Amino acid sequence: MPEGHSVHRLARQFGDVFAGERLAVSSPQGRFAQGAALLDGHTLTGSAAHGKHLFLEFEHGLLLHVHLGLYGAWDFGGDAGFRGASSIGAPRKVGEREVYDDGEAAGPARYQGPPAxxxxxxxxxxxxxxxxxLRGATTCEAVTEAEAEAVLARLGPDPLRNLPGDRESFVAGLLARRTPLAALLMDQKAIAGVGNVYRAELLFRQRLDPWLPGQGLSGEAAGRLWDDTVAVMSDGVRDGRIITTPPHYWGAPGAGGSRGGLPAPEESHFVYRRQGLDCRHCGTPVALTELGARKLYWCPACQSG
Structure with missing residues (x-):
């Protein structure tokens, strides 16, 4: 499932290339025909993300609410005036992948509108x-501003918004729960936008036992976890990928290692999808189990509590 940084990149892309434009909205598949009719011909005035939820705002007070879920993805294209990623969303391999297309291949004179x-x-x-x-999304609906606010009210703080009071809200929420940290980080009511990759990597980076109850954490440690989440997810927005290892873990350019200033996929993470391989810090084999029907990766030595 695309994690929060990808959805924030989507919001930024929609704002960059469609804001202020009167848009044609349709549902070729037919499943969103009624919602599309409510939005068709109206001007996009803004775009925003909260966690894994995308909201596209139109001038007549309605919004398009999208949650990509496990299989959703957006594809983009256009003339030379269009800038951005050509695809954001599922399917995933390792971490986040985006392919960029600046539209120059087609050129303004050759652009004939969207393909079939x-x-x-x-x-x-x-x-x-x-x-x-948009294909395969779990949620795709036209909503009122009040309905959008109701969705937001059910979500926890978003590290990529990091609004005043969010850090304190996150810390208080963690310390009040007996639920294991590995489950809390995947609970969108506790923190919005963290998925399986960030969950594993953040717990390792903070050397936290995945099974430690939230109330077993100190306030200082919970605050550090929030700060690190803000930092690494912000890097994900910038890079278009989840990268949690520092550069000294990356190989030399041209030798299967870093390319273009970023690491190769196999160098990007400490524990995620590295089960059985040596921990980058201590050499203990990385472990794999399931928690809440999702795979959990961790180092039994570094994260022993």
Whole structure:
């Protein structure tokens, strides 16, 4: 499932290329036909993300609310005025992958509008110079501002927004729970936007036992966990990938290691999908189990509590 940094990148991309544009909104698949009709022909005034939820705001007071879930993805394209990633969302391999396309190959004179829909396109958004297709999302609905606020009210603080009081809210929420930290970090009511990759990596970076109850954590340690989450997820927005290892863990350029200033995928994480391999810090084999029907990776020595 795309994690919060990808959804924030989506919000930024929609704002960059579609804000202020009167958009054609349709549902080639047909499942969103009624919602598309409510948004069609209206101007996008803003885009925002909270955790894994994307909200596209239109001038007449309605919003498009999208949660990609496990299989959702947006595809983008357009003329030379279009900038951004050509695809954001599932499917995933290791961490986050995005492929960039600046539109120069087509050129303004050759752009003939969006191509014919391919596959089950739930919603298509098109302007004079670009388009976006959504497939496979768990949630795709036209909502009022009040309905959007109700969704937000059910979510915990978002580290990528990091609003005043969010850190304190997160810390207080953790310290009040008997639930294991590994489960709390995946609870979108406790913290919005963290998924399986960030969960494993953050617990390792802070040397926290995944099974330690939230109330077993000190306030200082909970605060450090929030601060580290803010830092690494902000890096993810910048890089378009989840990278949690520092540069001294990366190989030499051209030798299967870092490329373009970023590490190779196999160098990007401390424990995620490294079961059976030596811990980068202590050499103990990285362990794998399941918690809440999701795979959990950790180092039994470094995270022993």
């Amino acid at each position: 829909p391919v596959g089950a396109v739930r919603v298509r958004i098109a302007s004079a110079h670009g388009w976006a297709d």
